[in-house]
Amino acid sequence: MSELIDNRSKKPYDKEKLEKLKEVIKELHEGKTVDEVKAKFADVLEGTSPLDISRMEVELVKDGLPIEEIQNLCDVHAEVFKGSIEEIHHADEVPGHPVYTLRQENMALTNIMEELIPEDLEKFMENDSDDNRFKLIEDINLIWDIDKHYSRKENLIFPYLEKAGITAPPQVMWGVDDEIREKIKAAKKQLVEYSGNKELVKEKILAATEQAVDMIFKEDSILFPMALDTLTEDEWIKVYEGSEEIGYAVIPPQKEWELKRVNVLKKEEEDKGITDSGFVKFETGILSSKELELMLNHIPGDFTFVDKDNIVKYFSQGKERIFARTKAIIGRTVENCHPPKSAHIVEAIVNDFKAGKKESESFWIQMGEKFVLIQYFAVRDKDGQFMGTLEHTMDIAPLRALDGEKRLMSE
Incomplete structure (x- = not known):
């Protein structure tokens, strides 16, 4: 009491x-x-x-x-x-x-x-x-x-x-x-x-x-x-x-x-990894939700996470997105977030992940001056249970252009 x-x-x-x-x-x-x-x-x-x-x-x-x-x-x-x-x-x-x-x-x-x-x-x-x-x-x-x-x-x-x-x-x-x-x-x-x-x-x-x-x-x-x-x-x-x-x-x-x-x-959330003071606990550290959000938004490229039920749960908001995303996609099934011509590909990838046939899949396409790498990763817990799919999209044209070595810090 x-x-x-x-x-x-x-x-x-x-x-x-x-x-x-x-x-x-x-x-x-x-x-x-x-x-x-x-x-x-x-x-x-x-x-x-x-x-x-x-x-x-x-x-x-x-x-x-x-x-x-x-x-x-x-x-x-x-x-x-x-x-x-x-x-x-x-x-x-x-x-x-x-x-x-x-x-x-x-x-x-x-x-x-x-x-x-x-x-x-x-x-x-x-x-x-x-x-x-x-x-x-x-x-x-x-x-x-x-x-x-x-x-x-x-x-x-x-x-x-x-x-x-x-x-x-x-x-x-x-x-x-x-x-x-x-x-x-x-x-x-x-x-x-x-x-x-x-x-x-x-x-x-x-x-x-x-x-x-x-x-x-x-x-x-x-x-x-x-x-x-x-x-x-x-x-x-x-x-x-x-x-x-x-x-x-x-x-x-x-x-x-x-x-x-x-x-x-x-709070019950404590056992789920959320503390009373608003921090998210991980095995290797602790971050506030704000720090976590900023970190994901600063990593080059775009992230989208789809849970095990094919529901879009999250996407990052970096400075330069490759493909447009709006908050309206949150809560929708992933198949409904892609044009019909590519929806069946996404569905096949997710099914392979769920069946344990694959752990990742990659595509790359030329978009004007951008050379876009699109990667999908199966997200699993420590017991191997499928938890969802992580999509990462990034313009790797600057990386492809690298040559030689760089050992000194930029001015």
Whole structure:
């Protein structure tokens, strides 16, 4: 019956305090300094909780302050509230819990950014040898793992916060996450394409690491307590189950989370390869449906899949199709999707596949300047059972024109 239980905490809603907190941010927005605001609102800031900040940001958005403005002031917000946010210790103290793992990652990332990188950066500033440059590149590659950390909170935790009506903080934080991602990429680019400007390298690295460390503070003191105060046990179980699909940053979880009970809300689709967080599971990896669609659309040529009952289930939408396809063909029998003069050929191919007489069949035709290869493949499961037919069509004229060798990357 857990699906009928809403175990979110219902904390008192102090409207007077909320209005004063909004005034804090509005004065910052108007140009007041952090010290000025702290002095004026010391009594309000004392005991401020992450939930207070969440509610305040939601109200600011309702008042018309753009998300981008809140995002631009995010670092200032953190400085104002630093030291005033009450400590909250819940399930994040339990090894294996998603928040416990996120905190462990934050500690590991902090160690890299505050100890390892400064040490290696100092060596590089003294001697910009390739060895010292490559060591910094390795360090940047390590902290790029933060992308998995951010992806887990964005794709697994944020949806439940938004479901609970907490919309502004996730939007603000996601925007800052993307800024950090871009700064890490910019730092690596300066190192990979290094042209002798050591100061610029240092500037880019510090810009990335300083903002990433600030985000760690915001997560540890605002996001995680707010999430622990908001998500239900069933929701945390879903977050836990979806985490491995996205991956972990720098260090793996110390141990599995000993769930208090079985997740009775677990969807039947999970067993069919579809996860609660929208990922498609394969034996060799995991992709979101969007990634899978884009991947198929970017592979050269056209794909069409017909299931074991001769029903057209899917076709790719690459930039240059050989034969026209419309969504109207989805759900139709494959014989009805071909002109009468070729329908009997398609039917014969599929029958041979079903009977196990063939595994593939190919045709090639000249179409103006295009030399089109049309291939059909029998799709079978691991037990050899026929599951459908895959058609792949591609203009191979450019491939036929290849000669000699190409060993260098194009300009």
